[in-house]
Structures are given as C-alpha cells and as structure tokens.
Amino acid sequence: MASGEEDGAVEEKETNNKKKRTKSAIATAWLTFYNIAMTAGWLVLALAMARYYLQKGTHKGVYRSIARTLKFFQTFAVLEVGHCAIGIVRTSVIVTGVQVCSRIFMVWFITNSIRQVQNQESVILFLVVWTVTEITRYSFYTFKLLNHLPYFIKWARYNLFIVMYPLGVIGELMTIYAALPYVRRSGMYSLRLPNKYNVSFDYYYFLIIVMLSYIPLFPQLYFHMLRQRRRVLHGEVIVEKDE
Numbered sequence: 001m002a003s004g005e006e007d008g009a010v011e012e013k014e015t016n017n018k019k020k021r022t023k024s025a026i027a028t029a030w031l032t033f034y035n036i037a038m039t040a041g042w043l044v045l046a047l048a049m050a051r052y053y054l055q056k057g058t059h060k061g062v063y064r065s066i067a068r069t070l071k072f073f074q075t076f077a078v079l080e081v082g083h084c085a086i087g088i089v090r091t092s093v094i095v096t097g098v099q100v101c102s103r104i105f106m107v108w109f110i111t112n113s114i115r116q117v118q119n120q121e122s123v124i125l126f127l128v129v130w131t132v133t134e135i136t137r138y139s140f141y142t143f144k145l146l147n148h149l150p151y152f153i154k155w156a157r158y159n160l161f162i163v164m165y166p167l168g169v170i171g172e173l174m175t176i177y178a179a180l181p182y183v184r185r186s187g188m189y190s191l192r193l194p195n196k197y198n199v200s201f202d203y204y205y206f207l208i209i210v211m212l213s214y215i216p217l218f219p220q221l222y223f224h225m226l227r228q229r230r231r232v233l234h235g236e237v238i239v240e241k242d243e
C-alpha cells in the first residue's frame, strides 16, 4: 500500500475511534442521569408509601396517594427499550420490552383504570416488590457506571429477584383477577358488535389471555435473570441465544 493511502487509513481509523469515544461518553452521561433520576423516583415512592401508611395506619388509599409519581416513573422506563434498541446497554430488546410493557399495562390499564382494585392488598404487594427491586436495580446501574459498586448492591441486584420476581407476579396476577368482575360488568375497553368497524373486542377475555401469557413469558424473564446472576456473581461465561 502506498504511504499516502496508509496515512489516510490511519487517519480514518483515528476519526472513527474518536467518534466512538464521544458517543460512549454521551451514552454514559445520559445513562448516569437516567439511573440517578429513576433511583430518586423510586425512593420518593418508597418514602411516600411508608409515610402514608404510618400516618393513616391502613393500606387503603396508598395507591391513590402515589398514583401520579408511579405513572410518571414507570412510564419513563419505556426509554429502557430504546437503550437496548440503540445498543447503549447490552440487554435484549425483547426481554426488556416484555418486562416494561407488562408493568405499564399493570399501571395504566389495570390499577389506574379500575378504581375498585386500587385498595386490594395485592396492589400493595406488587408496589412494595417493584419499589425494592427498582431502587436496587437503578442504584446498581448508577454505582456501576460510576465505577464504585458496593458488593452488597451487586449481591442484592442478583439475589433479591429470586424471591421478588415470583412475589411481584403473584401481586400482579391477583390484581388482574380481582379486576375481572368489574371489567365484565362495566364492559370497559370492549367493543361489541354491531359497530361501524365490524370488529369486536372483549377486554374481559383479553385479561384472561394476559394472565395466561405469564405462563410462557415469566419463566423466560426469570431464567434470563438466573443466567445474569451466574455470569455476574459466579463469572460463568454464558452464550445467550439470540432473543
């Protein structure tokens, strides 16, 4: 190769490396901001729930008192699907998508829409479980990005889920189950024939399908986390299938 061509190739490589470094610095700065904001959001939720319970002495009304903050921060988590899609975090879009969609569905289309379930104990169960999980998870990412990760946070991130995930699922499924009679009675979000679109949709049966979909989907999330646990805590090399 002539020396001029070699120089050109070296220069191009350097420019590309510089671009990559700038991109990764921007991504790291964004992720640090995002994770700090999410840790703070879930901490605010934890404190608000604890304060409400201590002041009123009942779980009734807890959901109403934190509904706006919960909707905001859980909806904000949609960005996580974007993070995977653009490749700034090494996670499957599908795994993250299923996790985020199921949470957003629970918040907006069950708990927020069906007032009658808001005071169920199962709502408190999944709220407490989500809160503990997310404070741990986002603080784990934050400390990791800052290169100051305390071992107990890493331990909590990759151990608590073993119990928290099933508990969260139980809370979510019990809440959807409790919603069924109200959905059937009210006919909410349903479309009956005849109508001008000539389509029918029954939210009641849709909810039953959602509940059944936990059977194939939840084990995939759980086993994904068990694989992550083995990789991070025990240093196993895991060859992930293309998810």
Ligand SMILES: CCCCCCCCCCCCC[C@@H](O)CC(=O)SCCNC(=O)CCNC(=O)[C@H](O)C(C)(C)COP(=O)(O)OP(=O)(O)OC[C@H]1O[C@@H](n2cnc3c(N)ncnc32)[C@H](O)[C@@H]1OP(=O)(O)O
Binding pocket: 031, 035, 080, 089, 090, 091, 092, 095, 096, 098, 099, 100, 101, 102, 103, 105, 129, 130, 133, 137, 141, 144, 145, 160, 161, 164, 165, 166, 167, 168, 169, 172, 210, 213, 214, 217, 218, 221, 224, 225, 228, 232
């Ligand atoms: C329309 C109707 C839809 C209905 C759908 C019905 C579906 C039903 C099934 C779903 C059941 C879900 C139930 C659920 O809601 C219940 C609960 O959540 S209960 C609470 C307990 N839950 C948990 O503990 C799990 C929490 N969830 C997660 O952890 C994530 O969502 C998950 C995607 C599962 C995590 O997987 P991930 O692959 O991201 O694991 P890691 O944390 O180890 O991360 C991998 C690497 O990526 C880096 N990373 C990821 N995110 C970030 C970030 N925000 N900032 C910086 N870095 C990030 C991470 O550091 C790892 O890096 P490295 O590879 O270097 O180690």
